[in-house]
Amino acid sequence: MTEKKVRVRFAPSPTGPLHIGGVRTALYNYLFARQHGGELIFRIEDTDSTRFVPGAEEYIIEAFRWLGIKFDEGVSFGGNHGPYRQSERRDIYKKYVQQLLDAGKAYIAFDTPEELDAKRKEQANFQYDASTRLQMRNSLTLSSEEVERLISEGCQYVVRFKIEPGEDVHVDDLIRGDVVINSSILDDKVLFKSADQLPTYHLANIVDDHLMEVTHVIRGEEWLPSAPLHVLLYRAFGWQDSMPRFAHLPLLLKPVGNGKLSKRDGDKLGFPVFPLEWHDPKTGEVSSGYRERGYLPQAVCNFLALLGWNPGNDQELMTMDEMIRLFDLSKCSKNGAKFDYVKAAWFNHQYLLQQPDEAWTPEFDKLLRAQGIESTAEREAEVVRMMKLKVIEYTDGEGNKKKRNVSFVSDLWPLCKFFFVAPAEFDREDKFVRKNWKEGTAEEMRQFAEKLASIEDFSVEGQKSVIDPWTEQTGIRPWNAWRICLVGAGQGPDMYELAAFLGKEETLRRMHHAIETLA
């Protein structure tokens, strides 16, 4: 048995932004290709001219670039199996359709879409197949002269695959095992459309995979029902011996309720379903993207990889290289996975924490500028260091107040405002304020401020060396009230660290303001 070099493909159709489920399919193809030292092909399946969306192809390429999923050949990547855009392969498909026609494995049909619609209306279960094709207008029922005449008159026609009924067709799926469907339930699929003179997915897909020497077809489960048709097509062409192996991936489901994940769910629950922000050229509608939301590409890949696959142990955090090493189609689950956007945020939290504090600052700086605040990268990194392990309150999709770890750089702003803006007012009704600002507190703070004013070295260590003995000696525990002065609430980092960050002057200024206001 000779081992063929592994060649897989990801073949989206450019009808809009890339869905996150598509990203996962591409990722699995990528992991599989890399693990086997094979190649990943990027093919554009633009055989539906009516649904073509300008910019979609560029968007998809940019999305993979961002995600770190690299292709070896295909549209924009080169290679010697091109062209890789199906709309540029018309002549190739024509030749193969003719081959099927000549062999009597396909036939020409003149029935118009309107006629077929009417037929379906009067006969609910109508299917164009062995049981009905002899009642239709096609090259099986018309004389060859008649067919010639209709074609020369410019009559529109399609080419249909002639499926022989009554055969159990087996698909050997790498994930699901032996799947059997009887050919009688398959219809005589259109292989070549009259409308745009292009093949349908089924034909183009088989011809391209064959010509591009694809060894494994890893795609979504929605293709499983038509897989037997594809097997039959390989056979009709005489390519059964080089037919690729199939692996049908489970679908990504919506987080709540039933059905597959859609853009709607993202909008409703407040998480992106596209890798990059997308501006619809027709409607002008903007859909949020993982990149713009503040996700790290590694986090997205890691999270997505685990939705439907796992390495068989408890490891969840994995680099791309580890995933390449561990990936295994036979360890893919068979059932659909609900999309858990809370866990997605947790993954990002993990990856964000792996980054050095300096890596946060460009994004953090943008946030600050948006608030009209200028700072230095050094000071911003300081704030990141102090605040990255905090928790932020947020509102989930159902409108409930929840808390979560800092998972995005943008989570920082609501936690960090007081580093840059002094509290102007104090809420006496606040639980923390009521508990920690009582009779006599103002006087204690006055004494404490005096002590602080005497400190030369205002670093954390410098403060401690003076304040620690002072608290011993006076019995005053100043920290919570001090926090009210500098922060305005029961939040924030270690007080010495905060004071050191603000500097002596600003620290004292805030304290005096608070003492006056709260006195």
Place this chain on the structure above:
RNA sequence: GGCGCUUUCGUCUAGCGGCUAGGACACAUGCCUCUCACGCAUGGAACACGGGUUCGAUUCCCGUAGGCGCUACCA
């Protein structure tokens, strides 16, 4: 309706005939503590149902029910 796939904690899942059914997210509690946290510890939480096969089924087989997909001159 027909055909196919599928079914372990709320969610993602481990398990490949014998386990106190394991982990992660989320949730709750405790410890730590100058706040909120982080961290650490602890806890609640699952084999859809009914038949078989077997000495023994979460695991194998068959039904039923639920979920998902497909059923276009869309992919």
